[in-house]
Amino acid sequence: MKSTHKFGMNNETKEKIKKRYDQILTRGERFWPDSIFKDAVMALAIFLVLVLLASFVGVPVEPKADPSDTSYIPRPEWYFLFLFKFLALYGQIPLLGKIEWLATVIIPTIAILLLVVMPFIDHKSERHYSKRVLPISIMGILVVSMVTLTLMSDVPTGPTLVGALQTIGGLVIPSLAYILLLFVFKNMSNKTMIWTAGITAALMIGFCGAVLALYQAPPSTTETVATTVVEQIQAGQQLYSVNCVECHGDDGKTTTIKGVKGLEGKQIFAINSKDVLNTLDDPALEGVIAYGRPDAGMNPFGKAYNAQGLSKSEMGYIVVFMRYMWDDRFEKPTLKPLYPPLAAGEIPSYEAQIKPIVDRYCVSCHRPQKVNRSYLMDTYDHILKSGDDAPNVTAGDMNSILMQLIQGQRAVVSGDGIDAMPPNGKLPADVVDVFKRWVAAGMPNTAADAKALPTAVPTAKP
Ligand code: HEC
Ligand code: HEC
Numbered sequence: 424m425k426s427t428h429k430f431g432m433n434n435e436t437k438e439k440i441k442k443r444y445d446q447i448l449t450r451g452e453r454f455w456p457d458s459i460f461k462d463a464v465m466a467l468a469i470f471l472v473l474v475l476l477a478s479f480v481g482v483p484v485e486p487k488a489d490p491s492d493t494s495y496i497p498r499p500e501w502y503f504l505f506l507f508k509f510l511a512l513y514g515q516i517p518l519l520g521k522i523e524w525l526a527t528v529i530i531p532t533i534a535i536l537l538l539v540v541m542p543f544i545d546h547k548s549e550r551h552y553s554k555r556v557l558p559i560s561i562m563g564i565l566v567v568s569m570v571t572l573t574l575m576s577d578v579p580t581g582p583t584l585v586g587a588l589q590t591i592g593g594l595v596i597p598s599l600a601y602i603l604l605l606f607v608f609k610n611m612s613n614k615t616m617i618w619t620a621g622i623t624a625a626l627m628i629g630f631c632g633a634v635l636a637l638y639q640a641p642p643s644t645t646e647t648v649a650t651t652v653v654e655q656i657q658a659g660q661q662l663y664s665v666n667c668v669e670c671h672g673d674d675g676k677t678t679t680i681k682g683v684k685g686l687e688g689k690q691i692f693a694i695n696s697k698d699v700l701n702t703l704d705d706p707a708l709e710g711v712i713a714y715g716r717p718d719a720g721m722n723p724f725g726k727a728y729n730a731q732g733l734s735k736s737e738m739g740y741i742v743v744f745m746r747y748m749w750d751d752r753f754e755k756p757t758l759k760p761l762y763p764p765l766a767a768g769e770i771p772s773y774e775a776q777i778k779p780i781v782d783r784y785c786v787s788c789h790r791p792q793k794v795n796r797s798y799l800m801d802t803y804d805h806i807l808k809s810g811d812d813a814p815n816v817t818a819g820d821m822n823s824i825l826m827q828l829i830q831g832q833r834a835v836v837s838g839d840g841i842d843a844m845p846p847n848g849k850l851p852a853d854v855v856d857v858f859k860r861w862v863a864a865g866m867p868n869t870a871a872d873a874k875a876l877p878t879a880v881p882t883a884k885p
Contacts, residue, residue, distance in 0.1 A: 505572035511580040512594045556613045560620035567624045568597045571631035578638045585638050592630020653756055659744025662737055668787035672847040675749055682846030684794040686720045695749035705742050712738045770864040771857050772873035773803045780854050784845055803868050812836045818865040829855055
């Protein structure tokens with residue numbers, strides 16, 4: 424009713440309103456019971472909403488907390504992420520960053536105390552926003568920094584460009600603005616305050632935008648989108664090969680872990696058994712993959728616990744794979760063969776046949792950061808050249824270390840020798856045969872290289 428307030432209101436009405444207003448002012452509103460009653464009604468309403476949400480929406484339960492689990496990476500709830508980010512950025516400041524209690528205790532305490540005493544400091548009777556520019560500016564900057572800090576909470580902090588932008592946008596700019604507003608410009612005009620707060624907010628948003636635009640999340644390992652069941656099984660199989668074969672074997676049949684540091688000789692349930700597949704339903708299986716069995720030696724694979732981990736859909740594919748391939752309640756679909764079949768005398772290549780075989784049976788252990796005598800099998804060159812006992816495989820040498828190992832023999836090498844590979848099972852005969860043909864023919868890399876070789880090369884006989 425702005426217009427009537429300024430114009431066209433006769434004096435009589437004005438008087439009436441003023442009188443009523445004065446009456447209310449003098450009488451006031453009683454804290455007890457009036458205010459309390461309103462608060463109680465509101466609190467009850469919120470409580471009911473929470474009860475409804477909890478009964479009908481809910482949040483997924485996490486497994487029981489495990490105090491012995493050292494691999495668990497705690498993350499605060501979303502509404503605390505800004506504080507989490509603030510602490511991370513604060514830690515980047517030279518010197519000050521060392522004084523942790525300043526950021527973890529003193530600053531939040533001051534902030535909370537300020538909120539508590541706010542009504543006592545700011546007791547002006549003026550309510551109009553034009554009379555309250557300073558508090559509104561302070562609060563505005565605070566709200567914008569809470570939002571931008573929350574948005575940036577997933578981006579790692581560190582001595583990088585993105586890290587520096589975060590520190591400037593999330594910490595330096597708002598601090599400068601507060602210093603300007605509170606200490607430097609005494610008796611600043613409203614206009615200057617609004618400009619200061621506006622520019623501060625714009626800069627913070629700009630820096631946050633730049634951080635989000637520049638930050639490239641680490642590529643999630645082969646994030647495939649599989650729609651049909653068969654695609655999902657195949658995607659799951661691939662993920663299973665890389666992530667799980669080392670401990671559970673290519674068919675989930677391993678009961679004694681071999682060749683894995685720290686778990687050598689550990690007895691486990693065969694995860695392709697009825698015992699496991701019938702006791703755990705799909706969400707439970709996914710849960711085991713996400714949270715692992717940290718106390719038993721299986722680290723979590725879920726992204727929430729492991730930045731390089733698997734996404735929810737990827738874990739879902741692994742579960743689909745396990746069900747269709749191992750659970751006899753599911754009909755096994757016909758899948759693409761592991762490698763393109765070879766005609767008699769046809770020469771296999773790394774690209775077409777060996778790579779899928781090696782990915783399935785070997786790469787889980789023979790990749791960086793695993794115990795494997797430095798023998799990496801993730802690329803053609805690595806297979807030929809890497810390893811403490813390199814070369815492990817040589818064109819035409821049917822007795823190389825690799826050839827002995829995959830045929831179930833123990834190879835005598837530097838040191839005390841190596842047991843058959845893979846340690847947790849035997850390679851199928853057809854796979855061993857492909858390896859033999861490949862080595863005998865000279866280990867061609869691409870399918871084209873294989874075609875170019877004279878087909879007269881005799882197929883190796885054991
Ligand atoms: C570093 C070794 C290791 C890796 C890698 C690993 N696991 Fe495990 N897993 C274990 C151990 C140890 C257990 C505990 C087994 C037990 O208690 O019998 C286990 C348990 C399980 C179980 C539960 C068995 C039960 O009865 O509770 C499932 C299912 C499982 N793993 C699936 C997987 C899948 C799927 C992957 C790949 C994403 C994987 N694991 C990767 C070592 C591993
Ligand atoms: C469960 C993990 C695991 C799997 C799966 C596995 N390996 Fe190994 N591999 C090892 C470990 C561990 C060593 C080192 C053994 C030692 O020091 O006694 C090793 C050593 C080797 C070596 C000797 C390397 C060198 O330079 O001394 C070769 C060759 C090898 N593996 C081939 C293979 C092949 C081929 C496959 C797939 C068919 C395979 N491995 C699958 C764990 C594994």
